[in-house]
Amino acid sequence: MSIPTYEQAEVDAEGFLVHSDQWSEEMGAQIAARNGIAELGERHWQVVKFMRRTYLDTGSAPSIRTLGKASGVPIKELYELFPKGPAKLAAKIGGIPKPRGCI
Amino acid sequence: MPATEVAGDDRPMRTRIVILGGGTGGTLTANRLDRMLGERAEIVVVDRDDRHLYQPGLLFVPFGLASPEAIVRSRREQLRDRVRLALAEVDVVDVQASAVHLADGSSLPYDVLVIATGASLLPAETDGLTGAGWNERVFSFYDVAGAVGLRDALRSFDHGRLLVNVVDMPIKCPVAPLEFCFLADWFLHERGVRADVEITYATPLDAAFTKPVAAATLGEMLERKGIALEPEFATGRVDGAGGKLVSWDERVLPFDLLVAVPLHGGAAFVERSPGLGDDLGFIVTDPRTLQCHAATNIFAIGDATNLPTSKAGSATHFEGETLTANVAHLLAGEPLEGTYDGHVNCFIESGFRRALMIDFSYEVEPLPGRFPEPHIGPLPLMAESRLNHLAKLAFQPLYWHVLLPGRDIPGVGARFSAAGRELAPTGPGGNT
Numbered sequence: 001m002s003i004p005t006y007e008q009a010e011v012d013a014e015g016f017l018v019h020s021d022q023w024s025e026e027m028g029a030q031i032a033a034r035n036g037i038a039e040l041g042e043r044h045w046q047v048v049k050f051m052r053r054t055y056l057d058t059g060s061a062p063s064i065r066t067l068g069k070a071s072g073v074p075i076k077e078l079y080e081l082f083p084k085g086p087a088k089l090a091a092k093i094g095g096i097p098k099p100r101g102c103i
Numbered sequence: 104m105p106a107t108e109v110a111g112d113d114r115p116m117r118t119r120i121v122i123l124g125g126g127t128g129g130t131l132t133a134n135r136l137d138r139m140l141g142e143r144a145e146i147v148v149v150d151r152d153d154r155h156l157y158q159p160g161l162l163f164v165p166f167g168l169a170s171p172e173a174i175v176r177s178r179r180e181q182l183r184d185r186v187r188l189a190l191a192e193v194d195v196v197d198v199q200a201s202a203v204h205l206a207d208g209s210s211l212p213y214d215v216l217v218i219a220t221g222a223s224l225l226p227a228e229t230d231g232l233t234g235a236g237w238n239e240r241v242f243s244f245y246d247v248a249g250a251v252g253l254r255d256a257l258r259s260f261d262h263g264r265l266l267v268n269v270v271d272m273p274i275k276c277p278v279a280p281l282e283f284c285f286l287a288d289w290f291l292h293e294r295g296v297r298a299d300v301e302i303t304y305a306t307p308l309d310a311a312f313t314k315p316v317a318a319a320t321l322g323e324m325l326e327r328k329g330i331a332l333e334p335e336f337a338t339g340r341v342d343g344a345g346g347k348l349v350s351w352d353e354r355v356l357p358f359d360l361l362v363a364v365p366l367h368g369g370a371a372f373v374e375r376s377p378g379l380g381d382d383l384g385f386i387v388t389d390p391r392t393l394q395c396h397a398a399t400n401i402f403a404i405g406d407a408t409n410l411p412t413s414k415a416g417s418a419t420h421f422e423g424e425t426l427t428a429n430v431a432h433l434l435a436g437e438p439l440e441g442t443y444d445g446h447v448n449c450f451i452e453s454g455f456r457r458a459l460m461i462d463f464s465y466e467v468e469p470l471p472g473r474f475p476e477p478h479i480g481p482l483p484l485m486a487e488s489r490l491n492h493l494a495k496l497a498f499q500p501l502y503w504h505v506l507l508p509g510r511d512i513p514g515v516g517a518r519f520s521a522a523g524r525e526l527a528p529t530g531p532g533g534n535t
Contacts, residue, residue: 065383079351
């Protein structure tokens with residue numbers, strides 16, 4: 001069940017939501033603002049929603065390579081929308097766990 | 104005529120086990136299963152050629168420390184006599200029908216399938232990587248041809264910028280690019296030109312390695328050797344003619360010689376076989392039992408899997424024990440065992456005839472200590488030593504004569520043990 005604010009949600013050491021069902025679009029905007037994205041545009045939402053849907057459907061977040069091929073937003077633009085780490089930042093904004101890093 | 108005679112054979116039905124891939128995982132699995140099951144199983148290994156490459160040897164080729172001929176042997180000769188090697192390209196796995204369709208149009212039905220097709224290199228996926236300068240001033244040492252080309256280029260490289268770049272994770276042997284940096288530092292020093300070469304290591308990670316404590320140790324080693332670290336570098340394109348590596352966010356690193364570790368993905372048939380792989384073509388595999396999510400009679404091992412452990416021969420070796428036990432459990436109608444714990448260990452060549460060793464699992468990151476006996480060793484963990492270097496060199500004969508035949512390495516258990524490790528207080532993501 002979604003709860004009103006990011007401050008009230010349980011997060012891990014890096015600020016990723018522990019319970020993805022507590023997320024709401026309003027909360028996504030709050031997380032974005034705290035991470036240097038003042039306003040989420042249509043292209044941001046396209047990526048965030050693709051990330052979240054893929055995670056909820058398959059149990060794992062897509063890699064940056066898959067985002068570039070399947071989200072409808074090319075990798076170059078992903079780095080403009082979500083500076084530094086698009087997959088990581090879009091996952092955080094979308095209220096899903098940090099994409100499984102590399103080992 | 105009784106129906107039973109139609110088969111024209113009165114021997115008991117044999118179980119057919121098909122193993123895709125005759126590399127480390129496929130070979131040790133075939134040999135272990137053959138020893139366990141004997142005449143009860145017909146084991147077929149499928150690979151496209153008869154060349155088994157000792158992949159850890161590739162690191163040494165560019166520095167003239169190993170010859171390409173010395174690290175390749177016949178696949179056939181590593182397999183027990185009863186195991187059949189079929190040379191063929193896999194087209195698709197039909198999970199529902201339990202059959203592998205081969206590129207020549209024939210089919211191979213199976214009772215149990217083991218996927219051991221490793222990771223594939225995808226250099227063409229990176230813009231410009233295989234364009235101008237490829238195999239002239241831009242190389243990968245992850246295959247024999249690249250390693251040999253790089254050896255020839257390094258011989259005459261005496262000044263300028265040497266750039267080592269991991270395009271993206273996951274990769275096989277995540278320590279290999281660091282080892283390449285350390286060995287290049289040593290190699291150039293021996294040739295008396297180290298002062299005239301800048302070495303830079305550009306990685307998509309936020310530190311020198313994936314695990315915090317080891318990342319700190321390895322980061323300090325880079326610094327001590329005067330190797331620059333460029334973290335969080337997400338490679339976008341290579342300009343071979345202009346000698347520039349450019350990130351997606353337009354950071355530019357100039358080079359005279361680029362050593363790139365290309366993108367990795369699963370084998371090509373995975374994408375053609377619905378339900379088997381993840382978005383990069385790695386087989387979706389249970390991390391404890393090694394059974395695939397696609398079907399109960401499919402297992403996967405080694406670099407081909409999506410397991411959250413290193414893509415390394417040692418992990419594959421340790422996985423082999425669990426996988427083969429579970430194939431036997433499945434055939435006997437017993438529940439599977441979840442005994443693989445992510446155990447992996449690696450030697451890290453640090454140049455000047457020294458090496459480090461790291462040993463870790465799903466739960467416990469690499470930490471200082473002694474290996475294999477807690478407190479005794481003789482090998483120190485996460486510290487440079489001559490003995491670790493000698494052990495790394497001694498490993499190649501063990502690979503051919505102990506690991507591939509599917510035997511256990513004396514004193515080294517498949518299960519991880521944290522006994523005697525110097526536990527450091529690190530939280531998640533604390534890579535500082």
